[in-house]
Amino acid sequence: MSNYKLGLDFALELDKADTLSSYRNQFHIPKDIDGNDCIYMTGNSLGLQPKKTKAYVYQELEDWATLGVEGHFNAKNPWLNYHESLGEHMARVVGAKPVEVVVMNTLTANLHFMMVSFYQPTKTRYKILIEADAFPSDKYAVESQLKHHGFDAKDGLILWKARKGEELAISDDLEAILETQGNEIALILIGAVNYYTGQYFDLKRITQLGHKHGCMVGFDCAHGAGNVALNLHDSGADFAAWCTYKYLNSGPGSIAGCFIHERHAYNKNLNRYTGWWSHNKETRFKMRDEFDQLPGAEGWQLSNPPILSMAAIKASLNIFNEVGMEKLIKKSKKLTGYLEFLLKDLGEDTIKIITPHNPEERGCQLSIAVKNADKSLHNKLTEAGVISDWREPNVIRCAPVPLYNSFQDVYYLVERLKAILND
Incomplete structure (x- = not known):
């Protein structure tokens, strides 16, 4: 999808059109210190718990x-x-x-x-x-x-x-x-x-x-x-x-x-x-x-x-x-493409995505190399309610998972990253 747009309204529009958006409600989303949903981008390390898991066990x-x-x-x-x-x-x-x-x-x-x-x-x-x-x-x-x-x-x-x-x-x-x-x-x-x-x-x-x-x-x-x-x-x-x-x-x-x-x-x-x-x-x-x-x-x-x-x-x-991999992958490509679009708007002099650009050569994870960054950047993101993953020397791994991440999650992730970089 090449016609992504900037702004929260576009993220809301994408979520409204998302036929899989209801599945987010089937998962427990970690909360920040204020009791709000965290922006959870580490399904590539540990996936979130389905709410039905407790009943199954x-x-x-x-x-x-x-x-x-x-x-x-x-x-x-x-x-x-x-x-x-x-x-x-x-x-x-x-x-x-x-x-x-x-x-x-x-x-x-x-x-x-x-x-x-x-x-x-x-x-x-x-x-x-x-x-x-x-x-x-x-x-x-x-x-x-x-x-x-x-x-x-x-x-x-x-x-x-x-x-x-x-x-x-x-x-x-x-x-x-x-x-x-x-x-x-x-x-x-x-x-x-x-x-x-x-x-x-x-x-x-x-x-x-x-x-x-x-x-x-x-x-x-x-x-x-x-x-x-x-x-x-x-x-x-x-x-x-x-x-x-x-x-x-x-x-x-x-x-x-x-x-x-x-x-x-x-x-x-x-x-x-x-x-x-x-x-x-x-x-x-x-x-x-x-x-x-x-x-x-x-x-x-x-x-x-x-x-x-x-x-x-x-x-x-x-x-x-119930969902099927075909539908999940379709949303994944759209969701990850949106994240890529927003990150590139930050400027390639600050952000370098080392994950392949071709959607057929990646899944939902984008690995982001941030110029002159150290782990303090990741720590600030965590304090801002974003759960991501840091890998030495300067890479933040973010994985918008199609089962439970929303387009709003992606939007707010980049907005909070932008705020930290501009601080």
């Missing part, structure tokens, strides 16, 4: 209290199969088939479990390629995998870097790395949306490049799930993992999701760790039977799932299922 507490162990079979939502409906809803969010998705564990644990299956190094092909500014946890995880397999972490790690003086990584540079070192690389593991810049990579192209050179390809979708159209099945990626506490609003440290492409999902010979929840459901409780692996992504589970955590993600996924 309370239902499981009640069933536990009144049924005890019988809740596995007789709860309102029987615990034995609780995760199955979550997998179906989650598959719609990430663009996958239900058989390819399972909700389990936490993000970095899932990445390690995936690397058990998809990182199979040899003496000559053992290196792992990640983006240079990957989320630190991903870097730590792959370094530990290299060490676990007896390789030097520094020698075995290949970094896909942005060019000197630039912020964004370029696919052509990835292709050049693979042309020269592809036969040494066993695994490519990329953050689908970079946590720092907000850049959304072309997952399909990366996968095709990796597969062309015989590499396994996986994605950390922590900043992509619930934010962009991941289309994981069509991307052809071998695997992916993501947390659910950012855009998917499941609560701090909550359970994660995992994708294994259909071509691998039925391969029972693929190396993996196993546990009783990856065993045939029909004979799982017979206890003394030999291991009989489940097909599909469920075959990567280990332990019985944490129901209270799953109740929280169920509350949020039901909202996503």
